[in-house]
Amino acid sequence: MAYAVHYRTHTCGDLNKDAIGQQVTLAGWVNRRRDHGGLVFLDIRDRYGITQVICDPERSAEAHRVASEVRSEYVVQVSGKVVPRLAGAENPNLSTGAIEVAAEHIEILSPSRTTPFPIRDDIQVDESLRLKYRYLDLRRPSMRDNMILRHRVVKAMRDYLDERGFLEIETPILMKSTPEGARDYLVPSRLYPGEFYALPQSPQQLKQLLMVAGLDRYFQIARCFRDEDQRSDRQPEFTQLDVEMSFVDEEDVMNLIEGLLIFLIEETTQKRIKLVPFPRLSFSEVMDRYGTDHPDLRFDLPLVEISDLARAGNFGVFQSALAANGMVKGIRVPGAGGYSRKEIEELTEFARMLGAKGLVSLAIGPTGEVKSPLIKFMSREEVQAIIDRLQGEPGDLLLFVADSAKVCNDVLYRLRGKLAERLNLIDPNEMALCWVVD
Structure with a gap:
């Protein structure tokens, strides 16, 4: 692991056959616990993957005792030796499926109450409950993957635009009210009673000032705020890629964005693009x-x-x-x-x-x-x-x-x-x- 820290030497997605024989320390959440007639198995999870831990009382009675106490979603630290799984017990669905960690020491870092819903993707959970316990919902694999994908998309946007001479420039969040398609969110000023700042619905005027200033290629991963009725495609605050260019026409803008979308799809997904160049259809x-x-x-x-x-x-x-x-x-x-x-x-x-x-x-x-x-x-x-x-x-x-x-x-x-x-x-x-x- 390139970024080993005090509580772990490896992540739960690092270990494979090459690590057999190594002493390692893992830290993560107990995804699952199984008691097989004296042997206790723990699946330890972090955002990188899952590693199986075997707790044998003959190897460490103390580790076995602690493993018998833990429950799902406990946060634990496990130290032990990487060993191969028994023949027929391998799990080809896991990157770590050929090995397991024979526990020598287990410490409970944080116990957990029974969660209001299982941390799994194969069950339906009411959206209001998911939002109430957002920190639990974000542990689910699909939500974790969404966060990772979002990071990769934003990074790819920055790389693509940087290579084409764009500057990423932050614009103010507190600004003058310039009404657009929705109502502004207003922030009262302490220094000027009765006066208010507005949160931007978009950085439209600010980016145009940047063009006037001669900064001819600008972009920003911009936070925007709109006080309007919420629907499936409307939120009070959201993030958008904001771009502005000088000395260009409509065709230049469309070519840039089309190239960006193709790049993002190829870099961050396994999907194929059916039609390139994109068809142009009238409304x-x-x-x-x-x-x-x-x-x-x-x-x-x-x-x-x-x-x-x-x-x-x-x-x-x-x-x-x-x-x-x-x-x-x-x-x-x-x-x-x-x-x-x-x-x-x-x-x-x-x-x-x-x-x-x-x-x-x-x-x-x-x-x-x-x-x-x-x-x-x-x-x-x-x-x-x-x-x-x-x-x-x-x-x-x-x-x-x-x-x-x-x-x-x-x-x-x-x-x-x-x-x-x-x-x-x-x-x-x-x-x-x-x-x-x-």
């Missing part, structure tokens, strides 16, 4: 094709408007929506033409929960036969025109929403994602980014 195009301004491009399934074709015939659901200046929009679900009535009803109920009045379905059989309420109100040619517009093929299922443009887009956007998950169209190891312009 109207993404709303028409995907129903949202942040489309998932890892799979196709575009939304298709058929309002002009829906005017034919006398299908009341379509005609009512169009008469109210609404629209009719659909989506092709490949290979789902054999969905049962129950499966289609589940999708319909999902659409109703999102605000739609229902779903209209059209199933295309293996030999091209059509099963849909539309065939009672439209001619074969009119129905075929709709199938052709959505590029329907034998074995496909077509689903339609007739309502306002907002409802059609909102419902079909969510339905598109649900269907992609059901059909396994999403590759979790792939990312697909785009620019939404105009």
Whole structure:
């Protein structure tokens, strides 16, 4: 271990077969304790990994006694000798799985009460309880990994921008109120009663002053504060990468940020980027094709408007929506033409929960036969025109929403994602980014 300290010579992720025979000292949390007929096993955890400790009374009766007293989440210091695990007892899922530490001395550094929830990822814990005991929640592997990833992302940002001549400059937190999209948080001044500082919603004016000062490439990992209603994508304080450049145009900024995102993904994840350079799509195009301004491009399934074709015939659901200046929009679900009535009803109920009045379905059989309420109100040619517009093929299922443009887009956007998950169209190891312009 490159940074051995008083309480430990190694971390719980350091040791492997090369360390067999060494005397070591570990410190960490008891992840698990097992008593196997006289032998006590402790899994000691820190943020680097887990190491198994074996406590044999014949080696150290005192260490065995202490090990018998400890419970999960006790903080302990363990000294002993690294030994190989018995054949068949290795754990290939751990970097330390080929060895264990034969305990010679154990000291309890901090006992623990029973935690309000297990420190594991495989159980669901109410979010309010997790936040109340945030320090315990952060011990869970997924939260620890999030913190590590965040550190790596911020470090990679700094490296990327530094190599391109940017200066990291801190701007003041206490500043004059310059109202933006939300209310300011105000801090009263002790020296000037009745006067207030404002916490910045962003360093916008300050970074522009830096450009005026001739510091032409600036960035900051900036803390920002916005007094607004909290939602899933809104928080009262947050961190953003803030960048400003002089003597550039829109294309220069987009190229910088695109290069940065590619660098971050390649440096900090194992994911593949599907489309490089990033596609540039207009706002109207993404709303028409995907129903949202942040489309998932890892799979196709575009939304298709058929309002002009829906005017034919006398299908009341379509005609009512169009008469109210609404629209009719659909989506092709490949290979789902054999969905049962129950499966289609589940999708319909999902659409109703999102605000739609229902779903209209059209199933295309293996030999091209059509099963849909539309065939009672439209001619074969009119129905075929709709199938052709959505590029329907034998074995496909077509689903339609007739309502306002907002409802059609909102419902079909969510339905598109649900269907992609059901059909396994999403590759979790792939990312697909785009620019939404105009």
